[in-house]
Amino acid sequence: MPASTAPRLLDGQARGALQRARSLAIEELIEIIERSGLRGRGGAGYPFAEKLRAVRRNAQGGDVYLVANGYDADPGSPLARTLLTRNGANVVHGISIAAHAIGATQVYLYLHPEAIEARAAAERAIGEMAAELGVPIEIALGPGGFMGGEESALLAVLESRRAMARQRPPYPAAQGLRLRPTLVSSVETLGILGTSRLDTRLDFDDLRVAGTHMGSAQVRAIAAGTCIVNEAATLFAYLAKENCAICVPCRVGTKRVTAILESTYSGLGRDSDIAWLDELGTHMERFSLCGFGITAPSILRTTMREFPDDYRIHIQEKRCPEGACKPIRSRRYETMVQP
Numbered sequence: 001m002p003a004s005t006a007p008r009l010l011d012g013q014a015r016g017a018l019q020r021a022r023s024l025a026i027e028e029l030i031e032i033i034e035r036s037g038l039r040g041r042g043g044a045g046y047p048f049a050e051k052l053r054a055v056r057r058n059a060q061g062g063d064v065y066l067v068a069n070g071y072d073a074d075p076g077s078p079l080a081r082t083l084l085t086r087n088g089a090n091v092v093h094g095i096s097i098a099a100h101a102i103g104a105t106q107v108y109l110y111l112h113p114e115a116i117e118a119r120a121a122a123e124r125a126i127g128e129m130a131a132e133l134g135v136p137i138e139i140a141l142g143p144g145g146f147m148g149g150e151e152s153a154l155l156a157v158l159e160s161r162r163a164m165a166r167q168r169p170p171y172p173a174a175q176g177l178r179l180r181p182t183l184v185s186s187v188e189t190l191g192i193l194g195t196s197r198l199d200t201r202l203d204f205d206d207l208r209v210a211g212t213h214m215g216s217a218q219v220r221a222i223a224a225g226t227c228i229v230n231e232a233a234t235l236f237a238y239l240a241k242e243n244c245a246i247c248v249p250c251r252v253g254t255k256r257v258t259a260i261l262e263s264t265y266s267g268l269g270r271d272s273d274i275a276w277l278d279e280l281g282t283h284m285e286r287f288s289l290c291g292f293g294i295t296a297p298s299i300l301r302t303t304m305r306e307f308p309d310d311y312r313i314h315i316q317e318k319r320c321p322e323g324a325c326k327p328i329r330s331r332r333y334e335t336m337v338q339p
């Protein structure tokens, strides 16, 4: 949720920023945000000012919701929790500014059920600032698991339904929570950069040129001696477990990719596996229903591009280049004809 950034756009101190935001005409406020170049931190990098305008356009006098997604579904990426715990007041003021910009009638701060410290910090900040927020902010807890943080799945959770993604359009800015215009800011995705890309700026466009994406802006250092094929298999196993299983490309694709990667590091790889992984990745990117499946293959793309020798040595020489892998499969898992 870029809400925590909003106070900085408006002269630093959170409290002063909220007062200044309220003193401006709404379009003037949105123009300031637009000039700043602020983009959503959910991975797609959508210009935040455009999101604000879209919600306002669709409001037409009825209820408007803001969902501040602090769910932190990515493993090892407690970004929202850290922000809330360390500077809850700043985040709550940022939420309040965004709520003011769209004319929100209700705000939900959506958190992971295990984020106990962050929840306490948020409750404290909301309690201390209740008089000045101008809109009710309710803390809502997701169900746990990765999918609970996906944009459309979290709206389902807030409507007391199961955390499953739905097809878009309509986007939440037009029909979100309770079919009313809703601003949802968040989402996370893993991006793996090889060491040769460490000079890449942490910026939406630069990362796209480098062949990856911002995700939740998490940068993960992988220790020397880690087998990258094994690492990719572990990440895909997590995705295979956490997807909501609605659409076939993601549900089957994550399982198939996991099985091939596990076979590869168990010494059962074939030369055709690289092309097969590439094709599975392309299907997932093209036909998955939500960002979960669409962005999952970036794990494959980046590891195969940056660490081709790790794959080659596993497949052709039947050994782990790092001496780290222990075989976990004695035969390949195959349910269909592979190329």
Ligand code: SF4
Residues within 6 Å of the ligand: 147, 165, 166, 243, 244, 245, 246, 247, 248, 250, 251, 288, 289, 290, 291, 292, 293, 294
């Ligand atoms: S891409 Fe994955 S997580 Fe998203 S709807 Fe399809 S199965 Fe569910």
